[in-house]
Amino acid sequence: MDARRTTVRDMRRANRAVLLTRIWxxxxxxxxxxxxxxxxxxxxxxxxxGEVIDEGLVEEAGSVESDGGRxxxxxxxxxxxxxxxxxxxxxTRIQVELFDLTMTALAKAEYPIAAAEPDPGAVVAHLLHGLxxxxxxxGVDPGAVLGLGVAVSGTVERTADAVVHxxxxxxxxxxxxxxxxxxxDIPVHVDNGAKTLGQAEMWFGAGRGTRHAVVALVGSGxxxxxxxxxxxYRGAHSSAGEWGHTTIAYGGRxxxxxxxxxxxxxxxxxxxxxxxxxxxxxxPAAGGDEESALGELLRSSTKTAEAVLDxxxxxxxxxxANLINLFNPERVVLGGWAGLALGERFLPRIREATARxxxxxxxxxxxxxxxxxxxxxxxxxxxxxxxxxxxxxxxVPRSPAARPAASTRPARRPRAR
Amino acid sequence: MDARRTTVRDMRRANRAVLLTRIWxxxxxxxxxxxxxxxxxxxxxxxxxGEVIDEGLVEEAGSVESDGGRxxxxxxxxxxxxxxxxxxxxxTRIQVELFDLTMTALAKAEYPIAAAEPDPGAVVAHLLHGLxxxxxxxGVDPGAVLGLGVAVSGTVERTADAVVHxxxxxxxxxxxxxxxxxxxDIPVHVDNGAKTLGQAEMWFGAGRGTRHAVVALVGSGxxxxxxxxxxxYRGAHSSAGEWGHTTIAYGGRxxxxxxxxxxxxxxxxxxxxxxxxxxxxxxPAAGGDEESALGELLRSSTKTAEAVLDxxxxxxxxxxANLINLFNPERVVLGGWAGLALGERFLPRIREATARxxxxxxxxxxxxxxxxxxxxxxxxxxxxxxxxxxxxxxxVPRSPAARPAASTRPARRPRAR
DNA sequence: AACCTTAGTTCATGGCATTAATCGTGGTGC
DNA sequence: GCACCACGATTAATGCCATGAACTAAGGTT
Numbered sequence: 001m002d003a004r005r006t007t008v009r010d011m012r013r014a015n016r017a018v019l020l021t022r023i024w025x026x027x028x029x030x031x032x033x034x035x036x037x038x039x040x041x042x043x044x045x046x047x048x049x050g051e052v053i054d055e056g057l058v059e060e061a062g063s064v065e066s067d068g069g070r071x072x073x074x075x076x077x078x079x080x081x082x083x084x085x086x087x088x089x090x091x092t093r094i095q096v097e098l099f100d101l102t103m104t105a106l107a108k109a110e111y112p113i114a115a116a117e118p119d120p121g122a123v124v125a126h127l128l129h130g131l132x133x134x135x136x137x138x139g140v141d142p143g144a145v146l147g148l149g150v151a152v153s154g155t156v157e158r159t160a161d162a163v164v165h166x167x168x169x170x171x172x173x174x175x176x177x178x179x180x181x182x183x184x185d186i187p188v189h190v191d192n193g194a195k196t197l198g199q200a201e202m203w204f205g206a207g208r209g210t211r212h213a214v215v216a217l218v219g220s221g222x223x224x225x226x227x228x229x230x231x232x233y234r235g236a237h238s239s240a241g242e243w244g245h246t247t248i249a250y251g252g253r254x255x256x257x258x259x260x261x262x263x264x265x266x267x268x269x270x271x272x273x274x275x276x277x278x279x280x281x282x283x284p285a286a287g288g289d290e291e292s293a294l295g296e297l298l299r300s301s302t303k304t305a306e307a308v309l310d311x312x313x314x315x316x317x318x319x320x321a322n323l324i325n326l327f328n329p330e331r332v333v334l335g336g337w338a339g340l341a342l343g344e345r346f347l348p349r350i351r352e353a354t355a356r357x358x359x360x361x362x363x364x365x366x367x368x369x370x371x372x373x374x375x376x377x378x379x380x381x382x383x384x385x386x387x388x389x390x391x392x393x394x395x396v397p398r399s400p401a402a403r404p405a406a407s408t409r410p411a412r413r414p415r416a417r
Numbered sequence: 418m419d420a421r422r423t424t425v426r427d428m429r430r431a432n433r434a435v436l437l438t439r440i441w442x443x444x445x446x447x448x449x450x451x452x453x454x455x456x457x458x459x460x461x462x463x464x465x466x467g468e469v470i471d472e473g474l475v476e477e478a479g480s481v482e483s484d485g486g487r488x489x490x491x492x493x494x495x496x497x498x499x500x501x502x503x504x505x506x507x508x509t510r511i512q513v514e515l516f517d518l519t520m521t522a523l524a525k526a527e528y529p530i531a532a533a534e535p536d537p538g539a540v541v542a543h544l545l546h547g548l549x550x551x552x553x554x555x556g557v558d559p560g561a562v563l564g565l566g567v568a569v570s571g572t573v574e575r576t577a578d579a580v581v582h583x584x585x586x587x588x589x590x591x592x593x594x595x596x597x598x599x600x601x602d603i604p605v606h607v608d609n610g611a612k613t614l615g616q617a618e619m620w621f622g623a624g625r626g627t628r629h630a631v632v633a634l635v636g637s638g639x640x641x642x643x644x645x646x647x648x649x650y651r652g653a654h655s656s657a658g659e660w661g662h663t664t665i666a667y668g669g670r671x672x673x674x675x676x677x678x679x680x681x682x683x684x685x686x687x688x689x690x691x692x693x694x695x696x697x698x699x700x701p702a703a704g705g706d707e708e709s710a711l712g713e714l715l716r717s718s719t720k721t722a723e724a725v726l727d728x729x730x731x732x733x734x735x736x737x738a739n740l741i742n743l744f745n746p747e748r749v750v751l752g753g754w755a756g757l758a759l760g761e762r763f764l765p766r767i768r769e770a771t772a773r774x775x776x777x778x779x780x781x782x783x784x785x786x787x788x789x790x791x792x793x794x795x796x797x798x799x800x801x802x803x804x805x806x807x808x809x810x811x812x813v814p815r816s817p818a819a820r821p822a823a824s825t826r827p828a829r830r831p832r833a834r
Numbered sequence: 835a836a837c838c839t840t841a842g843t844t845c846a847t848g849g850c851a852t853t854a855a856t857c858g859t860g861g862t863g864c
Numbered sequence: 865g866c867a868c869c870a871c872g873a874t875t876a877a878t879g880c881c882a883t884g885a886a887c888t889a890a891g892g893t894t
């Protein structure tokens with residue numbers, strides 16, 4: 001877990017890592033720009049870049065004239081060097097998606113989940129099936145898949161087994177990582193869905209360009225992904241960011257978690273609809289499922305609906321303000337299907353409500369935006385898990401076999417005794 | 418700000434840093450133990466240790482028999498290698514304290530603050546006077562002082578000027594660091610008082626042995642210091658951890674910050690006494706200042722007092738639960754004078770209240786303890802600021818002049834070509 | 835007294851990034 | 865039209881670093 005920074009070889013790996021990360025994230029760059037961005041000498045940049053080009057990880061991509069000098073050659077990560085598979089295990093369906101290294105989706109597979117509490121084995125089977133399905137669909141060599149990232153809605157222990165605890169799925173200590181590993185040779189990564197979505201928004205969406213952000217997710221449940229200094233904040237056991245079950249109204253409404261006054265009981269979709277039903281003398285909002293009911297509520301213009309939504313905005317503002325006060329982010333990104341629906345209509349008022357409840361200075365330092373990525377962002381974020389690993393390792397961890405044979409060395413001289 | 422990890426020299430510095438940190442924090446250690454603790458080869462440990470011993474930073478401190486082998490020599494940081502000064506700028510007094518490198522207090526100076534909103538210039542004058550006062554008092558060469566750490570109650574920008582915003586002092590953008598630097602050659606560090614206290618508790622108090630903790634401080638005001646992976650969580654602009662003004666009771670009591678329902682309005686000393694007064698038909702608790710009034714309240718056994726305190730425990734539990742849900746720490750350390758007073762009497766009930774409001778799993782992963790250090794902990798924490806810097810730099814950044822002349826070495830033998 | 839055990843040091847080695855010099859490529863001035 | 869310049873990138877020489885293996889130190893056991 002803790003990268004032991006000791007030997008001189010590790011330094012090279014670390015430098016390769018920052019170099020690759022820059023190239024991947026900041027698009028095509030010249031060697032010169034890389035040198036400035038990474039504080040490495042041009043000689044080292046050249047050296048390292050040459051290495052990754054030889055390995056096929058990076059390629060030259062055109063050149064740009066410089067005023068009166070040799071044109072600079074731009075570098076980018078080879079899109080087809082490898083492929084990434086991201087999967088989103090939701091409450092109603094499993095989605096599996098294949099990406100190239102530019103994060104362009106190449107193929108998709110979806111499997112509905114029938115049971116309320118799906119069998120882990122069945123989910124694993126779907127995931128493995130999806131893995132082969134998307135590679136076949138896109139005509140990609142399965143051996144070129146760098147990794148499979150899986151997003152689930154519970155907390156995931158950061159161990160080799162990737163033990164999952166997910167109340168919504170009824171999973172208690174399911175070693176999802178181990179189960180998947182048993183079915184494939186491709187490296188498997190499992191993480192919480194909110195965190196993968198947060199990572200996706202940070203790299204490609206509304207969080208772009210910031211290093212400290214909180215991605216606040218409001219759907220049926222309510223959660224948050226906290227990103228600190230560019231990396232996901234996990235806490236001691238990876239369950240940090242449980243925003244939905246923070247107390248916002250002491251002694252208030254009962255939440256489905258059993259406690260009173262949780263934020264989720266007020267701004268979660270269920271909580272909103274419930275409060276509307278109460279305010280509306282027991283008559284619920286129209287619409288079949290939660291999503292259409294909330295949409296209906298947002299479109300209706302009755303006094304009752306407005307009062308409930310107004311209140312919701314207030315609670316949401318207070319909740320966001322708590323995040324701002326505690327985490328002091330540069331940006332809060334509001335997402336989740338209910339969060340987006342609310343945000344699209346009420347964002348200015350949400351900002352105002354937040355301003356009312358947050359401390360002046362931290363509020364002024366934070367901007368509040370909406371998520372920019374579509375519903376596939378969770379799977380895309382999952383696919384960034386193997387990519388993040390690739391970048392962190394500075395490319396393929398060279399297999400010992402690829403090492404030049406030791407036979408070239410002179411025979412070891414016999415030891416004198 | 419960002420340690421550019423590039424050259425091979427930086428690696429040595431980094432290794433010296435981890436070595437020194439281990440020696441300093443984990444008491445006397447042998448070279449062997451150091452090798453295991455730092456994942457460095459014994460050869461490197463020997464080499465590096467020899468260097469810091471030559472510089473006088475580390476010294477041998479006795480030896481321990483090992484079963485049947487050569488006794489291991491223990492190493493420790495030389496207590497008198499340098500001295501640290503920590504200062505606590507409180508609302509009523511400025512405290513300046515001198516420590517050796519074992520964090521033993523050697524001298525103390527205190528200056529009362531008369532005005533409610535003290536003049537920054539006067540505070541700086543007190544601090545500089547205190548600096549010379551404590552060195553004289555202890556008979557320490559001022560040149561041997563490695564740094565001055567100053568703790569203030571506001572937010573401190575992490576810039577060279579260390580600009581302070583402190584509402585309680587009436588300071589708005591005071592460049593305290595720059596002002597102090599103008600008056601002394603000794604390196605100056607400024608940070609928030611809650612964060613320095615948190616650091617002190619982490620290294621020497623109730624947080625010892627954990628890497629993820631939240632130090633929750635309850636006094637007149639309410640705040641928190643969040644420690645993640647051993648370092649203080651700062652957020653984008655160093656004002657993270659504003660726990661006191663998170664909304665815990667939506668639409669509830671008015672807080673002195675102007676908002677409604679802040680935690681501080683319920684569990685801050687002022688909030689508690691205020692609530693008691695209201696419950697007690699306008700008659701306040703006995704006692705002159707807040708501290709004795711709260712003490713009186715805690716000792717009294719009237720129904721009203723018990724009800725108010727009971728409620729306070731509930732709110733505090735909910736507040737702590739929010740910290741646990743959001744940060745997922747290994748430990749929550751409750752401190753501040755009011756927090757300690759409450760905790761000493763009610764800790765089990767606070768734990769219960771927290772359990773009621775937190776999610777089961779994060780709660781089970783966190784222990785709740787009381788601060789262990791006394792009222793000087795803030796100054797002590799401030800003194801750790803220069804120490805932290807020393808450790809991070811792996812000792813004095815060697816000035817080129819201090820380099821030993823190469824003449825002592827045998828002449829390099831000419832290499833055959 | 836020979837041998838074992840554990841701690842710590844020395845030395846040769848392979849790796850690393852850096853600086854300085856060099857090569858490559860295009861435009862500009864006379 | 866040619867020398868020259870500006871800028872990008874590469875190569876060569878250099879110094880520093882941690883490592884493993886061999887070795888020294890210091891004590892106990894048989």
